[in-house]
Structure formats: structure tokens, C-alpha cells
Amino acid sequence: MARASTSLAPNPSWFTPKRLLAIFCVINLINYIDRGAIASNGVNGSPRTCSESGACSSGSGIQGDFDLSNFEDGVISSAFMVGLLVASPIFASSANSVNPFRLIGVGLSVWTVAVIFCGFSFNFWSIAIARMLVGVGEASFISLAAPFIDDNAPVAQRTAWLGAFYMCIPTGIAVGYVYGGLISGFGWRWAFWVEAILMLPFAILGFVMKPLQLKGFTPAGTRKALTAVEDGSEDQGSDLSRRGEVADESSKLLRWRAFTTFGKDLTVLLLDKVYVVNVLGYIAYNFVIGAYSYWGPKAGYNIYHMSNADYMFGGVTVICGVLGSLTGGFVLDYMSSTLPNAFKLLSFATLFGAIFCFAAFCFHSLYVFLALFAIGELLVFATQAPVNFVCLHCVKPSLRPLSMAISTVSIHIFGDVPSSPLVGLLQDRINNWRATALILTSILFVAAGIWFIGIFIHSVDRYNEDIEHPAAPAVDKSNSTPLLAEKTTEAA
Numbered sequence: 001m002a003r004a005s006t007s008l009a010p011n012p013s014w015f016t017p018k019r020l021l022a023i024f025c026v027i028n029l030i031n032y033i034d035r036g037a038i039a040s041n042g043v044n045g046s047p048r049t050c051s052e053s054g055a056c057s058s059g060s061g062i063q064g065d066f067d068l069s070n071f072e073d074g075v076i077s078s079a080f081m082v083g084l085l086v087a088s089p090i091f092a093s094s095a096n097s098v099n100p101f102r103l104i105g106v107g108l109s110v111w112t113v114a115v116i117f118c119g120f121s122f123n124f125w126s127i128a129i130a131r132m133l134v135g136v137g138e139a140s141f142i143s144l145a146a147p148f149i150d151d152n153a154p155v156a157q158r159t160a161w162l163g164a165f166y167m168c169i170p171t172g173i174a175v176g177y178v179y180g181g182l183i184s185g186f187g188w189r190w191a192f193w194v195e196a197i198l199m200l201p202f203a204i205l206g207f208v209m210k211p212l213q214l215k216g217f218t219p220a221g222t223r224k225a226l227t228a229v230e231d232g233s234e235d236q237g238s239d240l241s242r243r244g245e246v247a248d249e250s251s252k253l254l255r256w257r258a259f260t261t262f263g264k265d266l267t268v269l270l271l272d273k274v275y276v277v278n279v280l281g282y283i284a285y286n287f288v289i290g291a292y293s294y295w296g297p298k299a300g301y302n303i304y305h306m307s308n309a310d311y312m313f314g315g316v317t318v319i320c321g322v323l324g325s326l327t328g329g330f331v332l333d334y335m336s337s338t339l340p341n342a343f344k345l346l347s348f349a350t351l352f353g354a355i356f357c358f359a360a361f362c363f364h365s366l367y368v369f370l371a372l373f374a375i376g377e378l379l380v381f382a383t384q385a386p387v388n389f390v391c392l393h394c395v396k397p398s399l400r401p402l403s404m405a406i407s408t409v410s411i412h413i414f415g416d417v418p419s420s421p422l423v424g425l426l427q428d429r430i431n432n433w434r435a436t437a438l439i440l441t442s443i444l445f446v447a448a449g450i451w452f453i454g455i456f457i458h459s460v461d462r463y464n465e466d467i468e469h470p471a472a473p474a475v476d477k478s479n480s481t482p483l484l485a486e487k488t489t490e491a492a
Contacts, residue, residue, distance in 0.1 A: 027199070032169050038076070039296070041301065043062065045188065048064055074420035083133055083136035086136070088409050100401065108202055111136075112137070112196050119191075144404070146165065160385070163326050169321065173317060277454045278394070279407050286411040304369060316377065320377035329386075340459060344455055349382040392404070
């Protein structure tokens with residue numbers, strides 16, 4: 001009997017591409033609610049202060065309970081990124097030997113446990129270590145979710161689907177601001193415990209749901225069969241001791257191949273001009289956005305005396321984030337989703353967004369600030385889908401997880417990891433939140449300039465570049481058919 005398969009495995013009928021997108025969006029939303037909550041005035045709190053008469057207040061939230069300076073407070077935000085930076089390349093490389101869908105389940109489980117530990121932290125170092133583990137947990141999802149979405153989205157709506165996914169970043173942060181303010185009445189520790197409860201079902205889902213296979217990767221079963229054929233372990237005439245020796249040698253060989261493959265793939269990425277320019281612009285962009293998300297409520301409270309800064313910033317960010325992220329995806333699809341068009345949208349949206357955000361901080365009127373800043377955020381968030389579209393389409397399919405992982409590592413290690421403590425240090429020195437905000441916002445102009453260079457670099461969309469696997473079954477990877485929509489057929 002001959003069999004022709006157009007799918008790597010049959011999938012439950014209810015597990016459709018749209019439901020996959022919805023599940024990933026909710027997970028992404030919870031991830032960023034956590035970031036917004038820890039940055040909110042309700043959870044983050046305020047430091048202890050002393051008046052000239054010697055009377056001291058106890059402060060509030062994390063900063064008050066642990067008596068943190070602004071610099072130490074910023075380090076807590078960056079500690080999360082350390083774990084994410086270390087783990088992202090590991091999870092991306094592991095996709096060659098472990099089903100990527102299962103890796104997401106592992107990461108979400110680590111995330112859930114780490115967030116619980118955040119709620120039980122007792123000093124600066126304990127919460128810093130817990131935040132590092134939260135970053136480790138999120139690393140698998142950040143590296144692998146976007147390639148899964150890109151595989152299963154309809155061809156004409158790929159960027160729009162990515163826009164919907166990345167819309168959850170500003171939305172989650174904004175909801176986190178409001179959530180942090182609301183739950184602070186029960187104590188800041190409850191913010192983390194409730195997040196863990198929300199994420200737990202998705203962590204379990206990652207293990208019990210039939211796993212998917214990413215485009216460009218050989219199924220685990222096929223890989224095992226290939227190894228067995230190569231090392232002769234299926235020869236029934238071989239003795240057990242010989243099989244063990246061969247298996248051990250094969251295991252060492254596979255580990256060495258994985259290491260060398262990682263080095264070669266990383267070299268390919270770093271020599272790709274399109275990829276490098278895209279990530280450099282993303283680094284400058286994320287330097288600003290990361291500091292905005294962490295210090296925004298506190299800056300608004302001090303510059304414009306917003307008593308409800310959490311809700312103000314949360315409301316503006318969620319509206320502009322949703323509209324901006326979706327609009328960026330739809331506009332690029334309308335323009336035709338090409339790499340040069342993506343760079344055009346990135347550069348001009350960031351340029352005009354920077355102008356509006358910079359102008360907003362120059363005005364003393366709260367209402368003028370909110371109006372200009374809202375327009376600026378709308379334009380700035382329109383970059384979310386295009387920048388990740390470039391990361392996914394300037395490399396061949398098998399490099400997409402590593403591309404996303406290295407992009408994530410780069411934008412954090414050079415972007416929002418240093419930006420939060422550096423902005424805190426700058427504010428400690430100059431003690432002027434308006435000046436600090438203007439200096440920070442000016443870096444968006446640098447991001448716009450870098451992405452503008454990308455327009456003139458020769459680029460090739462490699463989404464459909466064939467990946468050869470000698471022992472892999474014939475798989476139809478037509479980009480017009482999502483993986484979850486494929487059916488398995490048999491022919492006698």
C-alpha cells in the first residue's frame with residue numbers, strides 16, 4: 001500500500017488556524033500583563049522618602065517594601081530579560097531535536113512556577129532571581145510562536161495575523177498597568193499569583209495537545225528513523241553491546257552536529273545585511289519602548305501630576321497599541337508584503353511617531369500631551385508586524401526560530417535591558433522627568449534612520465526556499481495551505 005501524506009500528523013478538527021492564533025494571542029497577552037503589572041504604580045510602588053523634619057514614609061509596593069533606589073528598581077525589570085536572553089537561543093536550537101510545540105509547553109510551565117516565586121520573594125535578590133526565571137520560561141514562546149503563526153496564516157493575511165499577535169504586547173502592558181492598580185488593594189504579591197493561575201491551563205495544553213511541526217524541520221520520528229538507518233542499530237543480527245556502543249557514538253555525533261549547525265546558522269544570520277539592519281533598528285526602537293513601558297506611569301505622575309497615571313497610560317496604550325499594531329499589519333498587506341515595503345513602513349512610521357512623542361513632552365498641558373502622545377504611540381506601534389515580518393521572511397524556513405531568538409536576545413540585551421536602569425540612573429542624576437523623557441524619545445529618530453537604510457539593501461523573500469531532508473516524507477508545504485488545514489490521504 002502506498003501512502004501520500006500532505007500533513008505530518010492528523011490534527012483535531014477543532015484545532016483550526018484561527019484557534020491557534022487565539023490561543024497564542026491570549027498567552028502573549030498574559031506575558032505582557034505581567035510586564036505591565038510590575039511596572040505599574042500599584043505593584044511597583046514608590047520608594048521610602050524622608051522630609052526635612054526627619055519624618056519618613058514607608059513607601060509602597062515592591063520598591064517601598066524592599067527599599068529600592070530607581071536604579072535597583074530598573075534592574076528588576078532587566079533581570080527578567082537576562083533569563084530570556086540566555087534561554088532563547090537554547091530553545092530555538094532545541095527545535096532541531098524536540099518538537100517545537102512541546103518546547104512551548106515546557107517554557108510556559110517554567111514561567112508559571114517562576115511567577116509564583118515572584119509573589120513569595122522577600123528581598124531585592126530573591127525577586128531579581130525569580131524574574132530571571134520568568135524570562136527563561138517566556139523564551140520558548142517568544143522564539144517559536146511567530147513561526148507557527150506565519151505557517152498557518154492565510155497567504156494574503158500573514159502580516160495582519162502577525163499584527164494581531166503583536167498587538168497583545170501594548171495591550172498586555174496597558175492592561176497590566178490597570179490590573180496592577182486594581183489588585184494593589186489586596187497586596188502586590190497577589191498580582192503574580194493570579195497571573196500564574198491564568199497561565200497554568202495553557203502550560204498544560206502545551207503537553208496534552210497533539211503537537212505541530214514547524215516548516216523547515218524534520219519530524220522527530222523521521223529523525224530517529226534516519227539515525228537508526230545510519231548507525232545500523234535496526235540490524236536484528238547485531239548484538240546488544242555493539243548497539244549500545246553505536247548508539248553512544250551516534251548520540252555524540254548528533255550533539256556535535258547540533259553545535260556546529262548552530263554556529264553555521266548564527267554566522268549566516270550575522271552576515272545577512274537585511275537581517276542585521278532590521279535588528280539594529282529594532283534595538284534602538286526597543287530601547288525607547290522598553291523604558292516607556294517601565295517608567296511611563298511614574299514619569300506621567302511626576303510631570304503632569306496624574307493621580308491615576310496607571311489608568312491614563314493604560315488606556316492610551318491599549319487603544320493606540322491595538323489600533324497601531326493591527327493597522328501596521330493591514331497596511332503592509334495592502335502595500336504588498338515585501339521586504340522593501342516593510343522597511344518603508346518601519347522608517348516612516350517611526351519617524352513621524354518620534355516627532356509626535358517628542359513634541360508631546362514639550363507641552364505642559366496634560367490634554368495636549370495626551371493627544372500628541374496618543375498619535376505618536378499609534379504610529380510607533382504600527383511597526384510591530386512589519387519588523388517581525390522581516391525577521392521571518394529574510395531567512396530560510398529552518399532559520400526562523402533562531403532568527404526570532406537572536407532578534408529577541410539582541411533587542412533586549414542592547415535595548416530594554418540597559419534602558420530601564422540607565423533611565424533610572426539618569427533620573428537620579430538630573431532629577432527632571434521631562435528632560436529624561438525628551439532624551440529618551442530622541443533615540444526613536446536613530447531607529448527611523450537605521451530602518452530607512454534597509455529600503456536600499458537588496459533583499460530576497462526566502463519563505464518558500466526549499467529545505468532538504470533526505471529521509472523526510474514527501475510533504476506539501478504550499479504556502480497557500482495552512483498546516484492545520486492539511487488532511488492526510490491514503491492511496492492503495
